Each structure stands twice: as C-alpha cells, then as structure tokens.
Amino acid sequence: MCFSSDEMSSQVRLRLLPSERCLYDKPIQVKVSHLKSRQVVSIKASSTDERGVLFSSSATYRADENGEIDLVRDASLSGSYVGVEPMGLLTTLKPNIVNNLFVKDKALEPHMVKFSVHDEEEQDRMLAEATNERFLMADGVSRVSVEEGNFHGVLFTPPGKGPFPAVLDLCVMMSEKRAALLADKGFVVLTVPVFNEQPVNVKMLHLDPFEEAITFLLQQPKVGSKQIGIVSKSKSADVALSLAAFVPGVEAVVWINGCSANTVLPLFYKTQQILPALMFDTKKLIPTQSGAFIAKYATDDPLKEENRATLIPIEQANTHFLFVASEDDLGWDSKAYMIEMEERLKHHGKKNFESVCYPKAGHFLEPPYGPFCFSSLNWFLKKPAVWGGGPRAHAAAEVHLWKKIQEFLRSHVICDLVQNNAKL
Structure with missing residues (x-):
C-alpha cells in the first residue's frame, strides 16, 4: 500500500x-x-x-x-x-x-x-x-551462467528435486526473460542466443554449438526427460526447425512467427553446408510515416523453384510442433509460412503438429504484460521495422499463448524417473 x-x-x-x-x-x-x-x-x-x-x-x-x-x-x-x-x-x-x-x-x-x-x-x-x-525469477529458481565448448548461455533450474522436463530457449540475441519465467513453471531451461554479436558481422551459422547445448542440458542432474523441447521466435524459429530436422534429441518445438525456410545465412552441420539461405530484397521494404519499414514482403518466396532448397525438411523430424502465427505480423509473412508447413506435413502423412493463429497480434509475442512494441531496429535490415498488431489484441494473444506453450511442453516433453535415478 x-x-x-x-x-x-x-x-x-x-x-x-x-x-x-x-x-x-x-x-x-x-x-x-x-x-x-x-x-x-x-x-x-x-x-x-x-x-x-x-x-x-x-x-x-x-x-x-x-x-x-x-x-x-x-x-x-x-x-x-x-x-x-x-x-x-x-x-x-x-x-x-x-x-x-x-x-x-x-x-x-x-x-x-x-x-x-x-x-x-x-x-x-x-x-x-x-x-x-x-x-523474472521466482523464489527458489537458480541461475547459472554456462560457457561450455562452443556455446554460452544461462541455465535456470526450478526448486525441488525434480525430475523436470528440459527446455532450450533459443533467442535471437541473449535474453533471460522467457527462460527464467519458464523455470518457475517446472522446467529446467537453458537459454542460448543464436547470435553472440550483431548478426551483420556473421557470415554463416552452425548447428553444432546448439547440439552441444542440447547434450549439456540433458546431462543436468534434475533433468528427467530423454529429449528436450525448444521455444523459439523470429530468426531463432527456423534454427529450431533445423535442429528438429537434423539433430537428435528434440521432442517438441514451439515455432513463433518465423519462416519455414533457412533465412539470411547459410546453415552448416558437421562442417557441411546443409541449407542455403533464403534472402530478402531491400527494394521491397515499404516505408511508413514513422520512419520504420514494413519488411513482411521483402523476404524471397521459399516456394519458388530457385529457393526451394532453403526449405527446412521438417517432414523428416520425429518432433511435435506447435506453430504460432500472428496474422498482423509485419516483420514476416508468418501465417503463409505456417500454412506451407502444415500442408507439407499433411502431404507426408504427418499429424505431429498443432497450430494457433492470432488475428490482430504483431510479431513480438513475448511472455505477457510487457509493453507492446510498435517498431524497433531490425538487426538484419539495419533499419527500424514496423512489427504489426495492436496493443489490446496483442496483449490478449500473449496471455493465451503463454499458457498454451506451457501446456504443449508439459504434454510432449515427458520425464523418465528411471533415467533420472540412474544419473543420481
């Protein structure tokens, strides 16, 4: 008071x-x-x-x-x-x-x-x-900075003995917010950035450090799941799809407002290039009165014949997917990419996915009750970008999605008591 x-x-x-x-x-x-x-x-x-x-x-x-x-x-x-x-x-x-x-x-x-x-x-x-x-951190949640091999991140562990399911929080640039809050919900969460520096300085991306992160996470004493869940958004969402398609140990992926293809940088795994990059055309950026640009239509079409090699082969993944798209996302054509993935999985006889759409929400779907972001710097374009959505609908979407993410991870990343006791 x-x-x-x-x-x-x-x-x-x-x-x-x-x-x-x-x-x-x-x-x-x-x-x-x-x-x-x-x-x-x-x-x-x-x-x-x-x-x-x-x-x-x-x-x-x-x-x-x-x-x-x-x-x-x-x-x-x-x-x-x-x-x-x-x-x-x-x-x-x-x-x-x-x-x-x-x-x-x-x-x-x-x-x-x-x-x-x-x-x-x-x-x-x-x-x-x-x-x-x-x-951001509830009482009893522990936070440990991690530098192992070729990755660095922060590990959040809930209080209690466990066993707990393991979640990799993939963020574009380092952020502890979502991971810390998820640990309070009963997950051991390792947050790892896709980029350790400004993306403009990076020439290629390797999956190997993220595979190391998965291995590290599954070795934690309080982890009881044999595989992990991944939460991802924007550029990190296509990295999450690639991990599901190429790297063992991924049970579930939450894909939020991303692309169905590998974007911006060529992707490597075990020293080999596995996917070329889907690029964007800055001439297709749409200027607005605020000085920020709409980038939604600037990314090349992954379904065109010359770009199809950039599509991530999620049909070969034994992973459960939660696809989340904001219909008013002005950063990516997220809903179109989601529909493309749904149709491709159905074509391969797969039913390992569920989808949720938010009609008037924008790109930055985060844990709820934070400030709505109208526009901010897009690291890849090096220009301010308009992200779409309106505060009321976006805020409601964040409240709904936050519960949905937790339910999805709990239902698919299952703990194995025997494995946990063997570790101890």
Missing part, C-alpha cells in the same frame, strides 16, 4: 493488489480510493528499460460515487487506451524515443513500474503513487 502523504487515512490511496511485488507474468489489480465522488483523475505508469530508455503511459478515469476506481472494473475514458483494460497501463507503455523495443533481458533485475494518480485539472498535482516490482 502507498499513501500520498503520511498525514491522514482520508488521503488518496493507490493500491497494487495482491501485492506491489509479483512475477513478471502475473496480473495486478490497480485500485484508487478516497477520491471525491465522480472525481476525474489520470493514472500514469512509467518504467526505464535496461538501456535507459523511458517508457510511459496514461489513462483518464472517473471515480464512482464512493470515490473509488478499480482498473479491473472501470473503463478508461481517454489516454493510451480506452475501455476496460486491467493491465493497459503496462501493455501500452510507449518509449519517449521512437522505434524502440522495451529491453528487459536480465533475470536478476526486476521490471520496475511506477504508478501515480494525478488531478485531471491540475496535472502537476500528484495525489498518490506506488511502485510495482515485477520479478
């Missing part, structure tokens, strides 16, 4: 329930009380990301006859969003510098969000404030 003043309890109160401290992927209830009956106020939120970029949001609310506002119940009249959006102040946080993604990648540091209530007539007059600490 937080009071605007230490004086009397009649002062305006801003409460974050059930607590001001919570996990990143948990919703909170924002309540204001001790206002005048029907008083109009603005409620603001602000947060600074790991690069020091300030993000902020604001919404105008009218108190009820008892002088109370409850964001779960009440509609915003104007501001960053309109209508009933209990977590709208978080999901609509916008950067003060255009074309910026909210960077929250380090698991040891909480996402700090400052909430404040302001008199609508005197905007400089703050009536109450409170700070929400949103943790």
